Amino acid sequence: MLGIVTHTIARDLRLALRRPADLASVLFFFIIVASLFPLGIGPELELLRQLAPGVLWVGALLATMLSLPRLFADDHRDGTLEQLALSPNPLGLMVLGKVIAHWLVSGLPLALLAPVLGLQFDLAPDALWVLTLSILLGTPALSGIGAIGAGLTLGLRGGGVLLSLLVLPLYIPVLIFGAGAVDATVSGLGPGAHLSLLAALTVGGVAFAPWAAAVALKIALE
Amino acid sequence: MLEAQDLECIRGDRRLFHGVGFRLDAGELLFLQGRNGAGKTSLLRMLCGLSQPESGEIRWKGESIRRLSDDFRADLCYLGHLNAIKEELTPLENLLASARLAGESLSEDDALDALEQVGLLGREDLACRYLSQGQKRRVALARLVKERRPLWILDEPFVALDVNAVAWLAGIIGAHLQRGGLAVLTTHQPVDIPAGCVRQLRLGT
Numbered sequence: 001m002l003g004i005v006t007h008t009i010a011r012d013l014r015l016a017l018r019r020p021a022d023l024a025s026v027l028f029f030f031i032i033v034a035s036l037f038p039l040g041i042g043p044e045l046e047l048l049r050q051l052a053p054g055v056l057w058v059g060a061l062l063a064t065m066l067s068l069p070r071l072f073a074d075d076h077r078d079g080t081l082e083q084l085a086l087s088p089n090p091l092g093l094m095v096l097g098k099v100i101a102h103w104l105v106s107g108l109p110l111a112l113l114a115p116v117l118g119l120q121f122d123l124a125p126d127a128l129w130v131l132t133l134s135i136l137l138g139t140p141a142l143s144g145i146g147a148i149g150a151g152l153t154l155g156l157r158g159g160g161v162l163l164s165l166l167v168l169p170l171y172i173p174v175l176i177f178g179a180g181a182v183d184a185t186v187s188g189l190g191p192g193a194h195l196s197l198l199a200a201l202t203v204g205g206v207a208f209a210p211w212a213a214a215v216a217l218k219i220a221l222e
Numbered sequence: 223m224l225e226a227q228d229l230e231c232i233r234g235d236r237r238l239f240h241g242v243g244f245r246l247d248a249g250e251l252l253f254l255q256g257r258n259g260a261g262k263t264s265l266l267r268m269l270c271g272l273s274q275p276e277s278g279e280i281r282w283k284g285e286s287i288r289r290l291s292d293d294f295r296a297d298l299c300y301l302g303h304l305n306a307i308k309e310e311l312t313p314l315e316n317l318l319a320s321a322r323l324a325g326e327s328l329s330e331d332d333a334l335d336a337l338e339q340v341g342l343l344g345r346e347d348l349a350c351r352y353l354s355q356g357q358k359r360r361v362a363l364a365r366l367v368k369e370r371r372p373l374w375i376l377d378e379p380f381v382a383l384d385v386n387a388v389a390w391l392a393g394i395i396g397a398h399l400q401r402g403g404l405a406v407l408t409t410h411q412p413v414d415i416p417a418g419c420v421r422q423l424r425l426g427t
Contacts, residue, residue: 004323007322011322014315015308015310018311077304078306079305082302082304083300087324087325088292088293088325
């Protein structure tokens with residue numbers, strides 16, 4: 001059972017490494033979005049510090065969104081998805097593998113990049129640390145929930161826009177608790193509660209979303 | 223072994239076929255024929271369980287394939303008209319990855335042997351995007367060399383192949399039938415497959 005998950009992760013990671021441009025475009029999008037705000041607002045440090053959690057989290061959210069349409073589209077186009085659906089292994093486990101692989105090439109690098117971008121907003125070291133931790137904890141939920149949207153919009157014309165409309169509202173709780181964790185650190189309340197809720201969302205998202213996405217994929221394949 | 227009863231397929235508001243049924247036993251081959259758009263691919267996808275028939279039932283070893291689900295898929299090898307290979311991966315990686323994802327164990331030596339049989343030895347480390355259409359098809363077909371699952375469902379397997387490859391594939395399918403396997407396939411070209419019993423099914427009139 002675990003074997004099929006690791007095989008899927010290994011395959012998707014290998015494919016992602018052969019297409020570094022996809023990974024780079026997600027990261028550069030995040031860098032650009034997060035850099036536009038300090039440039040637009042100007043050197044008002046107090047204002048920037050207040051905006052930072054929200055802006056960085058929205059940036060990470062949109063960057064994750066950007067990479068979602070490709071999650072199943074390539075496999076659908078070349079017929080691999082049919083083969084996955086016909087495998088005797090549960091499709092949900094393979095989707096779980098794809099979700100984890102997606103996180104490894106989008107959520108993880110975004111989290112590692114976030115503290116560097118946070119410096120532009122003059123965030124304190126402890127806030128930078130919590131920012132990284134919150135993105136690290138929250139992005140798996142984004143990949144999981146996104147997989148449902150990607151499955152539902154698979155093969156639709158203009159699916160990309162529909163995907164954002166479907167998925168972004170579902171991202172709101174993650175955004176609130178993610179940005180809230182950094183806010184709470186800045187205001188001295190401590191991020192514990194927010195981070196726990198974020199972790200709960202991720203556990204729920206990663207555990208249940210692949211099975212919902214698998215059902216969506218089976219419908220898309222009919 | 224494989225039985226279909228009274229299948230009906232509706233695409234949009236058009237009825238593609240109805241009342242289609244057949245019975246296929248071990249070692250038998252079913253040739254599915256019909257003009258373009260008669261519903262051959264739709265029928266094959268139904269037999270795989272990828273789509274549900276409007277009415278009728280498909281049984282494998284006497285049990286409905288919907289009920290069997292995983293057990294049926296463990297006996298099934300489907301090759302669609304899409305190759306299901308990744309352009310970024312090499313033929314060898316493609317072969318190994320597809321075997322693993324299908325839940326089979328394929329050693330690297332076996333995979334190399336399969337690639338040798340389809341005439342791709344020497345190109346096993348070249349990304350598939352640099353291969354020709356026919357060579358990509360051969361990568362997809364290389365799966366069949368070591369395939370021991372009893373039911374093969376092949377959608378236009380001979381497309382884009384040269385004469386030698388067509389003869390080779392006919393031999394592979396023949397050997398599979400000889401081992402007591404079953405095969406359902408569609409093709410538009412006349413191919414001589416060495417099989418004990420060949421059944422024909424024509425869709426549409």
